[in-house]
Amino acid sequence: MTAMDLQLERIKNSIKTIPDYPKPGIFFRDITSLLEQPEAYAASIRLLADRYRDKGLTKVVGTEARGFLFGAPVALALGLGFVPVRKPGKLPRETLSESYELEYGVDMLEIHQDAIKPGDTVLVVDDLLATGGTIEATVKLIRRLGGEVHDAAFVINLADLGGEERLKRMAVESYSLVVFPGH
Ligand SMILES: O=P(O)(O)OC[C@H]1O[C@H](OP(=O)(O)OP(=O)(O)O)[C@H](O)[C@@H]1O
Numbered sequence: 001m002t003a004m005d006l007q008l009e010r011i012k013n014s015i016k017t018i019p020d021y022p023k024p025g026i027f028f029r030d031i032t033s034l035l036e037q038p039e040a041y042a043a044s045i046r047l048l049a050d051r052y053r054d055k056g057l058t059k060v061v062g063t064e065a066r067g068f069l070f071g072a073p074v075a076l077a078l079g080l081g082f083v084p085v086r087k088p089g090k091l092p093r094e095t096l097s098e099s100y101e102l103e104y105g106v107d108m109l110e111i112h113q114d115a116i117k118p119g120d121t122v123l124v125v126d127d128l129l130a131t132g133g134t135i136e137a138t139v140k141l142i143r144r145l146g147g148e149v150h151d152a153a154f155v156i157n158l159a160d161l162g163g164e165e166r167l168k169r170m171a172v173e174s175y176s177l178v179v180f181p182g183h
């Protein structure tokens with residue numbers, strides 16, 4: 001086993017699974033247990049930042065709320081600005097909005113219009129990829145502002161919920177540290 005495999009195993013083992021939350025049939029992959037273990041949390045940030053160092057990126061975008069917990073530290077580790085994509089009504093300047101579907105609901109996301117400039121090369125970070133709806137809406141917001149999405153990076157990919165394929169259809173490469181079955 002390589003040092004990286006060991007770190008990935010530590011990350012995977014730190015994530016608790018809660019059956020039937022928030023609805024029957026959902027296996028909730030809880031990253032709060034990862035956050036409580038500083039070695040696992042630090043390893044997740046280090047592995048994501050190392051992968052995207054020296055790639056010509058200019059911004060990191062993270063989605064509310066759990067995407068902030070990984071996107072902002074990755075941005076700092078890379079020496080880049082962090083741009084939050086938020087739920088409606090939270091951002092004070094001019095915003096753009098996109099609606100999207102969740103594994104268990106519908107919601108809307110917003111970004112500050114002046115946060116991404118044409119020519120920006122952006123890494124999108126979120127804790128988890130499920131159906132890909134959140135990241136599709138985020139990618140649309142970045143592209144509407146003239147930014148190029150280099151990659152979308154996740155701590156967790158819930159395989160077989162279609163997220164990876166959805167991103168591929170949008171011509172976005174994705175990368176995840178750990179994979180769990182969708183259900
Ligand atoms: O790939 P998808 O099917 O879109 O699902 C994944 C998204 O769902 C969760 O966020 P949620 O909207 O529950 O909000 P939170 O981060 O505020 O808990 C998670 O943090 C991802 O952002």
Ligand SMILES: Nc1ncnc2[nH]cnc12
Nearest residue numbers: 026027028029103128130
């Ligand atoms: N199964 C799941 N576990 C944790 N967060 C999620 N977001 C969407 N689906 C999820």
